[in-house]
């Protein structure tokens with residue numbers, strides 16, 4: 001009986017991972033990475049909806065978070081607050097080189113890069129900005145991580 | 151009717167499970183077709199089912215300032231009402247609801263409940279976007295309820311006159327009347343009412359020209375903003391059920407003629423699909439969103455005038 005329930009939940013989890021909803025946080029990015037994220041989302045060629053992805057407007061609906069930008073001092077508290085509003089289980093993808101090291105802003109007094117001092121980052125998609133294909137690959141990797149967390 | 155027939159009708163067929171699966175499948179077809187019309191591949195047909203399973207695994211968070219019982223109770227009430235409503239709509243040749251379940255008037259009240267639930271949910275969540283969604287939902291509801299009531303009145307009076315009475319609000323009788331005298335779809339007197347109904351159901355289902363209360367890009371899904379996990383899933387269940395209820399109500403009111411038995415069910419499914427694709431998907435991909443004042447004025451101008459025209463014609467003739 002327990003084994004039956006176990007397989008049932010496993011199956012359900014397998015189905016569940018086919019519906020990752022994506023939420024974007026801009027942590028002070030130059031907008032380059034955001035444009036690439038929007039390209040990934042909006043252009044028919046890369047159509048992420050075929051993977052079941054859906055961009056959502058509310059952090060409460062999100063499963064996978066795409067964070068762009070170097071985490072500027074000004075926006076840090078707000079980003080942390082929004083991040084806390086995303087229900088578990090969630091996976092974080094840092095898009096661009098900014099969250100890794102600060103990128104072209106790394107010497108600035110106004111940024112708090114690297115971001116993983118404050119937010120647990122699961123996948124890094126480097127590039128300045130990364131290509132849409134790379135972002136999709138990052139999302140695919142995030143889905144694999146998410147499955148293990150469900 | 152046997153006592154166990156009620157729970158069966160509400161929970162299994164044609165309400166509850168059957169309506170839920172049907173509603174989610176229709177939604178899947180709609181999303182796939184919309185994607186194809188935009189030259190995308192589109193999600194798998196079963197995507198709404200995946201979404202629902204996924205939501206079941208997420209955690210529900212309740213905002214600090216929200217009132218917890220109302221916040222969590224609202225989606226339950228909404229889904230339960232729609233289950234009940236689905237059991238009240240007849241499917242010609244297949245299912246005749248028991249008169250004790252209620253007539254068209256009761257159904258009208260039940261149909262208003264999802265909108266009320268969304269309003270309550272929006273205001274209970276304590277989010278300003280929820281409050282904006284609340285006010286928009288209320289304005290829209292005031293606008294589309296009027297024409298709907300007039301459409302229903304026109305049909306009720308028509309059927310009532312046909313039976314020598316004044317008005318008949320029993321859906322079963324409305325379906326039977328059309329089986330005898332031909333569907334209202336082919337009745338010129340009813341065409342204005344039909345047009346009014348065609349304008350009503352996108353607004354009631356909250357799809358694109360009229361998805362003003364839940365506009366993602368403006369108010370971040372308004373009342374649903376603060377919902378997550380199973381509670382959000384219940385709202386998805388509610389809207390899937392509601393689409394089935396509203397569409398099959400349209401079929402019962404205007405074009406119920408169908409053979410009996412399994413063939414009747416197949417015909418019903420085809421009609422639902424057609425209504426969904428023409429009335430929802432095509433409209434959705436070819437329109438932009440209206441502003442709330444535009445939508446309000448639109449409903450008070452065209453659908454109201456059209457449905458009133460039908461009602462007057464029915465009463466006079």
Ligand code: SF4
Nearest residue numbers: 030032033096097098
């Ligand atoms: S990685 Fe490059 S493109 Fe992306 S936000 Fe930073 S500077 Fe802009």
